[in-house]
Amino acid sequence: MLITADKIFTGSKWLTNSTLEIADGKIVALHPEVLPGAVKYTGTLTAGFIDYHVNGGGGKLFNFQPETDTLTAMISAHAQFGTTALLPTLITDSADTMTKAADAVSQAIAEDSPGILGIHFEGPHLSVPKKGVHEASFVRPIGEQERAIFSRQDLGIKLVTLAPENVTNDDIQLLVSKQVKVSLGHSNASFERAQEAVSLGADGFTHLFNAMSPFTSREPGVLGSALAADDCWCGIILDGHHMHYSSAKIAHNAKPQGKLLIVTDAMSTIGSDQQGFEFFGVEVIKDGDKLATKEGTLAGSALDMITAVKNAVNHLQLPMEEALNMASLYPAQYLGVEDRMGSIESGKQADVIIFNEQFEVTQTFIQGQLVHQK
Numbered sequence: 001m002l003i004t005a006d007k008i009f010t011g012s013k014w015l016t017n018s019t020l021e022i023a024d025g026k027i028v029a030l031h032p033e034v035l036p037g038a039v040k041y042t043g044t045l046t047a048g049f050i051d052y053h054v055n056g057g058g059g060k061l062f063n064f065q066p067e068t069d070t071l072t073a074m075i076s077a078h079a080q081f082g083t084t085a086l087l088p089t090l091i092t093d094s095a096d097t098m099t100k101a102a103d104a105v106s107q108a109i110a111e112d113s114p115g116i117l118g119i120h121f122e123g124p125h126l127s128v129p130k131k132g133v134h135e136a137s138f139v140r141p142i143g144e145q146e147r148a149i150f151s152r153q154d155l156g157i158k159l160v161t162l163a164p165e166n167v168t169n170d171d172i173q174l175l176v177s178k179q180v181k182v183s184l185g186h187s188n189a190s191f192e193r194a195q196e197a198v199s200l201g202a203d204g205f206t207h208l209f210n211a212m213s214p215f216t217s218r219e220p221g222v223l224g225s226a227l228a229a230d231d232c233w234c235g236i237i238l239d240g241h242h243m244h245y246s247s248a249k250i251a252h253n254a255k256p257q258g259k260l261l262i263v264t265d266a267m268s269t270i271g272s273d274q275q276g277f278e279f280f281g282v283e284v285i286k287d288g289d290k291l292a293t294k295e296g297t298l299a300g301s302a303l304d305m306i307t308a309v310k311n312a313v314n315h316l317q318l319p320m321e322e323a324l325n326m327a328s329l330y331p332a333q334y335l336g337v338e339d340r341m342g343s344i345e346s347g348k349q350a351d352v353i354i355f356n357e358q359f360e361v362t363q364t365f366i367q368g369q370l371v372h373q374k
Helices: 068-079 095-110 144-150 169-177 191-199 221-228 245-254 305-314 320-327 329-335
Strands: 002-009 019-023 026-031 039-047 049-054 083-091 118-122 157-162 180-184 233-237 260-263 276-279 282-287 290-293 352-355 361-366 369-373
Touching (some): 002 320, 039 361, 049 118, 049 260, 049 305, 049 329, 068 083, 068 095, 068 369, 083 361, 144 169, 169 180, 180 191, 180 221, 191 221, 233 245, 305 320, 320 329
Parallel strands (some): 002 039, 049 083, 083 118, 118 157, 233 260
Antiparallel strands (some): 002 019, 019 026, 039 352, 276 282, 282 290, 361 369
8 A cells, every 4th residue: 555645753753755665564664655556535644643551542541441342442543643553541430340450451552453552541549649530439549459450461561640649669669570551640759759659660751741740849749840850751631721831831841852751641532422431430520621520629630632733832832743753653652662653654553634724634554454544
């Protein structure tokens, strides 16, 4: 298959009058001319987005339907907005639900289900004061059941968000030894405790600024630790509700290039006409592009990746190439899959999207297959 577009961004440079050759789900070559027979698309072609914080989509929430059909619905929903790979995210829940979610992801990976890279457990080992909408009754220390789940080798990429003050050093070291990516979040920890967790192998911070002890003059908190840890990656939710755009700009200036990542923290409303849902007995209402309880507590987001990229360009005044890399190349590097996705290069998986000047995704290809066309 040969495809071309008005512009192609490879992850490092812009090309025009070029052709992408795809075969067997891979990028075979990038030719420096428009080849005969190439299908011409209008807009910008770039690598598909990688979202490692996705709670649901297509009207389904992973917590309440931890099964492969939900994963299929999530990929289908988010592909409409440029996501070609994701980590389905399980919010704080029971050990039984965690096991069911892990089994669903294991099955999806065994069947090479398009777009499913692994699993993100956001909790349950969190700080109650910083729990947000997470169900407090499920917040707990790491026990034997959780250790068994985190030790599984059939789950692809494993990511766990935890509060370092509520786990032991041995817990963190065990997770790292089992190839679990440890991300700090929903935490009221001191700067020193967060730094200690980083020294033990934690390398990420979950939804920067949100549900973490703040940065102050005498106590930098988890936020200060995130900004100071040059080797750690930080996810940001660029919907205009989770953080002020000026705060995001400051974080971008503070972090080394490549360490600030776009995520959605999206719930079930993406790719559906759902206007609300019940979350562990709490009503969550969609108000425009915002999801919150009646009390005003944010409950995930109604954000999609292409909108987040647009917001990075329009509100953070970032160059288009930086905004795109924050959604594709940098997450691939964080998750350790940059050898197979995240940019347009020969030999990589043919996960590509085309979007127009209005930041609408018009085509999405996963492993060379057209899965969305507007």
